[in-house]
Amino acid sequence: MQAYILRRLLALIPTLVFASIIVFVSVRLIPGSIIDLMLAQNPLAADKDRAAIETALGLDQPIYVQYFRWAGDLLHGDLGRSLWQDRPVLEEVMARMPVTLELALLAMIVSIVIAIPVGVYSAIRQDTTGDYTTRSISILMLAIPSFWLGTLVMVFPSIWWGWAPELKYTPFFQDPIANLRQMLLPSVILGISFSAITMRLMRTTMLEVLRQDYIRTAWAKGLSERLVVARHALRNALIPVFTLIGLEVAVVIGGAVIIEQIFVIPGMGLLLIESVSSRDYPIISGIFLIVGAAVMFINLLVDLSYGVLDPKVRYR
């Protein structure tokens, strides 16, 4: 068990190194033009001169020196300072992170709550009208852009009933009920599209498991359908689904960027968009890196928790 955890952590190192290179290169690939963009596109930059910006970004050093310096700072938790606010990037991003994580978590819960029962139903009633209906709906869900769904929810209830979702954000610790009520709609919209993917996989793996010998044995013992499905089949069918949910974390956080924009939720997504329009590169690369690290960490947790779900995986 401990050896497994250690091995998984070690395996994470090369991925993290590559991830840091991706972040570094993506933002510093064309440093000259970044400064040009900053000078040209932000009037606030006019009073800062080029050399000062170059030194501030460390751009006067060779590229590999820049990388190691940047990576070294990174290991100390120093992601630099925001260009216009002049506050530590880590502080700014961390202040917004819980909001995005809450939204993503709620969305994942919504998607799981929809996907698993519906997927199981679709599998145990294979080729019935119910199965076809749910499958058709799930393909449709995959095609509906969440920003459109969000837009419709903003526009139509307001036209028909004069109702609009609350857009003034209430922090969770200030008023949990008001916060959850506000987050419900965005997380349902975000969750619905992911439920489609999860549901399709749930159905497939459930069908596979239901064909196994031990399920036939369970039926032969005269167990009730509920017991066979819930106790014997579901636990094993859930393992691949769980992996998928882990992989979806990245996609859900990406989706949160758009949903935050529609419902004016002050998470990392909104900060990212604001930083893009103000060309605040340290914040952009900070969010980029932190989101990547968060996704890797969550995937690691998913990997480690296999043992809880599946006694067969004894952390070889």
Next chain:
Amino acid sequence: MTDLATVALPKPERERNAVVDFVVRLFREKPLGATGAVIFLLFLLCGIFAAVLAPHGVNEISPINRMRPPSATFPLGTDYLGRDLLSRILYGAQLSVIIGFCAAGLATVVSLLIGVVSGYVGGRVDLITQRFVDAWQSFPGLVILIVAVAVLGPGMPQIIGVLALLFGIAGSRIVRSAVVSVREHMYVHAAQSVGASAPRILWHHILPNVMPVVIVLFTSRVGTTILAEAGLSFLGLGVPPPAPTWGGMLSGSARTYMYQGPWLALVPGLCLTIVVYAINVFGDALRDLLDPRMRGSR
């Protein structure tokens, strides 16, 4: 002794065009997929012939016709500048076709390059490549896109390039696993043992056998890239206005006018949904019909 040439060979079955054959199979076995294919084709034609089909100019502003509901002159209504929505939707289809096909095409090339090298060469190259792909995939696609637009600035070529890279790297996994399974086939080993060069094996033996996977990958990528571009445009980071992108039509100043003219909120999203849905069901049908591993399993 009988002259071999005179032996009557059974006449070959009437040679049928493989494409025609395939279309017949598609319609017979996968009616939903065939419907998707038809919608996909219509969307393509709308995009190609946007200039001919559009009743009005794409950015033709008409102040007296602001916010007109759908009517005979403006079948889908007009927006807050009096621009005809139908014409903008058609030109938007054109942009989506260009972005979807170019980005998906380039993405497929990227997937093929990475997937074939990583899968065929194997060993350390494969290991390093796969760790890189792992790292790449731990970033949300949309966040990569936003960062790239922030660095490169908005514009069609940049967006196509970044979409291609994003989905190309992600899709390389699928190509790689197909290559790995083909690599172990007897005919590849046979080719290797008679001394065929690696490029020859890749071109004549590996590539034709991963083609079904590649075609399916390309088709589904057209839908994904269209949706991703729409998301970017919605955030105001796509092709800059006044370009009539479907995502862009749902964002910016249009949003304040949607309460007055709900058709502005309805039409672009509906078009996106229908097109992406059609591509998805068509892609699913293609996969079922083309992918040898899926063949036979209904």
